Amino acid sequence: MLWWKYYVSSVLSILMYCFFLFFLLMLFYLLKSDVCVFFSWELFSVGGSSVEFNVVLDWISVSFCGIVMLISGSVLWFSSEYMDGDPFLSRFSWLVFLFVLSMSFVIFIPNVVSILLGWDGLGLVSFVLVIYYQNYKSLSAGLVTVLMNRIGDVLILLSIGWLCYNGCWNIFYLDQGSLSFLICGCVMVAGMTKSAQIPFSSWLPAAMAAPTPVSALVHSSTLVTAGVYLLIRFYSFLEMFWWFKVMLLLVATVTMFMAGIAANFENDLKKVIALSTLSQLGVMMGSLGLGSWKLALFHLYTHALFKALLFLCAGAIIHRSQHSQDLRNIGMIWNQMPIFVSCLHVANLALCGSPFLAGFYSKDLILEGSLFWGSNLVILIMLFLATGMTVSYSLRLSYLSLWGGYNFYVMHNWGGEKVSEVIPMLILMFGAVFGGSGLMWLLFSDSDFILLGGFMKLLTLLVSVVGGVVGWSLSSVSDYAKQKDIKSFVVTYFGLVYMWFLVELSTQGVVKSVLSSGYVSLYVCDRGWEEIVSGEGVYYFVSFFSEGLPKWSHYSVLVYISALMFVMMCFLFCVLG
Incomplete structure (x- = not known):
């Protein structure tokens, strides 16, 4: 069965190299003709806003995708030897292929809604690749990676919602509006989270828990560069x-x-x-x-x-x-x-x-x-x-x-x-x-x-x-x-030395602070004052007065009536005063 796994990795590597040659020829054509090819398919329209699937072929997208394919082919070829003996080599090869496919969505699609497919795909597949070696260290690193990147995903979603106000999701037609500064902030921070800029830097060294061929792909041309590429595509809007x-x-x-x-x-x-x-x-x-x-x-x-x-x-x-x-x-x-x-x-x-x-x-x-x-x-x-x-x-x-x-x-x-x-x-x-x-x-x-x-x-x-x-x-x-x-x-x-303690502040430091605050809440509130003023406190209060009532039983009825009148007067004073 091992020869089949080696075969999958080699075939995907050859496929990537073929795509590289194809994009190289297309780049020469686009540069010689000085054209930009734009495809658009309208999927449906809701409330005056149409949802389209767009693909743009210009020198930026074609050249970048060509470099991604060249590096991916080299990484997959290298993986056939580096991961030799791994029982899940074919699974690893297909995960790398999905990773490259998600990056291609980000590269070629100028529509913010459709970009989210590739953007989320990068986050999901990167999580699976980081936890490829199934141990607690890899799982911890994978969770840090995916949760930090989810911040950028949420900001892209917010940008999509605010762009509905403008009636257009195409990044080439963005213009200043009443909510444009919010969209600019969301896109900028989303790019910073993907490219691990401060204060979102802690996930990048943690992602080293993945196999080294994955690190070669993630840190060269795919995951971390997606944030930079997004800001480059939005640059004409952001520089306003x-x-x-x-x-x-x-x-x-x-x-x-x-x-x-x-x-x-x-x-x-x-x-x-x-x-x-x-x-x-x-x-x-x-x-x-x-x-x-x-x-x-x-x-x-x-x-x-x-x-x-x-x-x-x-x-x-x-x-x-x-x-x-x-x-x-x-x-x-x-x-x-x-x-x-x-x-x-x-x-x-x-x-x-x-x-x-x-x-x-x-x-x-x-x-x-x-x-x-x-x-x-x-x-x-x-x-x-x-x-x-x-x-x-x-x-x-x-x-x-x-x-x-x-x-x-x-x-x-x-x-x-x-x-x-x-x-x-x-x-x-x-x-x-x-x-x-x-x-x-x-x-x-x-x-x-x-x-x-x-x-x-x-x-x-x-x-x-x-x-x-x-x-x-x-x-x-x-x-x-x-x-x-x-x-x-x-x-x-x-x-x-330790990345200005960003790792502790964004991972274990946050966990420890939450757990310590939970400990204080448990022993001070749940098992402390709340028990005194309710629950066990009420039980002891009622028990105390129940034990004291027989001592008052030998007094006359006049004492009970006087006490009742005093309580009623205090109540009326509090209400009317």
Whole structure:
């Protein structure tokens, strides 16, 4: 039966590659003809508002879907080896296919109601994939992921309701109205939840409980990029409100800064890469906040290529090291897996924005644009500090994998580099090397004009060099006690290491506060004052007076009448007074 499961994964991989070639040819046609194809089917009409199913084929949707198909095909091909021996490999392959299908709905459909199909589909299938390894840790991570994303789902639903007031759900025909500022706020926060911006960042590292091929797909071109893509599609409507860019730029910069600090002190290989994704999502959101949606889309494409490669390399290393994800256990692996390590460092260099790899063409333009277009000084400082920290944790990863010490307890587990793992990596490595220049010449040759002085042009390079020195210094601290002291210092004085404690605030912290308040309510109210003033208290009150009544029985009737009159007078005084 195993050969059939392998066959399903391979067939779906070939299908994805065929779709990639199809969308590539369609992209050439759309660019040459300079057209946009729009399909619309009216399903029904209620109260003057028609419900339509629309599909748009323009250069944005076709190019993005082509990249999704390329990465999905590589991930499925890699999964056929990585998940070999899994009894549910065919189920896993179909879940990945459903995930890609849901993303395609988000990409091609410009109708807000129909987008919700793909938007909810991404949330549902991602939950199933995160809990694929059936244990309590995966279930906890899956619940955090799905509940955090449900916030965005609810906001999209609210936007649909308010758009009924305008009588149109098509994102290309949105205009300012009486409720437009509410719609803008809902769409912006929905995009932030999907792209894990502060304060919704805690679910992104938690989603690392999923199999590594799923992480490669989720963190490169599907789930986390859906929020950025939604804001790009709504951008012509959202930019009408001045506060949209200000809020988005502020949130994105703070997210980049937080993720960079956390990644420099994280020892889990997959979580370091996840935090780098969070930082790069901040770069994309920051580009939108600066007013350049094209550069945000460009960085989304280049980031998808090298981040998928980075996760596949990490998965291959983890697969051969007794599933250990600790960075300190992967030293000196270059002589055991030269191709994997080479691909890993190419992806790392692209993440740093090294000339002339894919990340350089988009990231460098965004940083130069932030200087050219002008912004708040604090925002610029945090933006360039986050850029330096990206180089720092990337160099730390390279240092530990190339020059780290031998760890003999995993050496017996190193295996050969299989063809079904190497070829998908080489395909993605080609994209990580040549994707930036190719996309620049093909799609973004008419990007914004930027003119800077010599120092400003060299500022990005200078920050990268300083970040590299810091990363080398942190990596060369071999004494574990010194590492612990540095980490304790940062936690004590900055509180920055553990994602500013967002994980505790949004998961266990909330649960503990609710349970503790329930404990107080139980013992103070239910078993405390409420028992005194009702229930058991009434019982004791009645029992006390019942026991005292026989003592009054020897008194005359006059005493009872006097007491009754006194009670009635008190009652009348309270009522009439």
